[in-house]
Amino acid sequence: MLLKLFSVVITVFIYLMAKKINKKLPGLLFSPIIITPFVMIIFLLLIHLPYEEYVKATSVFNAMLNVVTVAFAIPLYRNWNVLASNWRIILFSLMVxxxxxxxxxxxxxYFLGMGLRSEISIIPRSITMPIAVNLSKSFGGIPTLTAIFVIITSFVGVYLGPKLIKLFSFKHPLVIGMMYGMGANVLGAKKAFESGDLAGSSATLSTIIGAVMTVLWAFLLTPVILNFLS
Structure with a gap:
């Protein structure tokens, strides 16, 4: 119990400190999502606390991720009429x-020679963390590695997003939102809201439907992928 309380408190404390740093040094590099895990890794190494014990002690954070995912329904409700009128292009785009x-x-x-379990673990990299981790586990992947792939995908998507918007002159909020939602999932949805409520809502919808599409594709393609990799 003491370990659980200590782990939760120190994680929240480091996160709050990271937010203060990010206010003084704005930008993706100094984001709490980068600083917090980096500092936590160093801290866990210094106190010799195994990662498995830390994950078990802070399981409450994983439970909170599920709540955040459900909360995406709020902006969807506000812009449902616009999203529903474009459902064909949304479904087709997210399917592809x-x-x-x-x-x-x-x-x-595969071409990097990362090994079979790593190649399986990367399949759900473009969906929200709770679903990605569980999907990876069901296919025999490495959930921790999947979480890393999801984080990397999110950061790359958020970093490249503004550059792609400028390069291709994207202006429609649906296009911007779908790009962020499919390319950077939850972090992308947060970024999309900077472009307006409709962009954020379409990013949220893309995150949810994209996850469903990925699960369906994963179940259909995993046997083929395993056969190919073998």
Whole structure:
């Protein structure tokens, strides 16, 4: 019990300190999502606390991720009429986007020689963390590695997003939102809200439907992928 309380308190404390740093040094590099895990890794190494014990002690944070995912329904409700009127292009785009994300991830890890379990773990990299981790576990992947892939994908998506918007002159909020939602999931949805409520709502919808599409593609393609990698 003491370990659990200590782990939760120190994690929250480091996160709050990271937020203060990010206010003084704005930018992705000094984001709490980067600073917090980096500092926590150093801290756990210094006190010789095994990662498995830390994860078990801070399981409350994983439970909170599920609540955050459900809370995405609020902006969806506000902009449902606009989103519903464009459902065909949304579904088609997310179906193609989720397929490309899986194939690109698996092929990249394959050519890098990362090994079978790593190649399986990268399949759900473009969806929200709770779903990605559980999906990876069900296919025999490494949940921790999947979490790393999800984080990397999110940061790359948020970093490249503004550059792609400028390069291709994207202006429609649906386009911007879907790009962020499919390319950077939850972190991308947060970034999309900076472009307006509709962009954020479409990013939220893309995150949810993209996750469903990825799960469906994963169940259909995993046997094929395993056969190919073997």
């Amino acid at each position: 986007g989720s397929l490309v994300a899986i194939v690109a991830g698996v092929l990249t890890s």
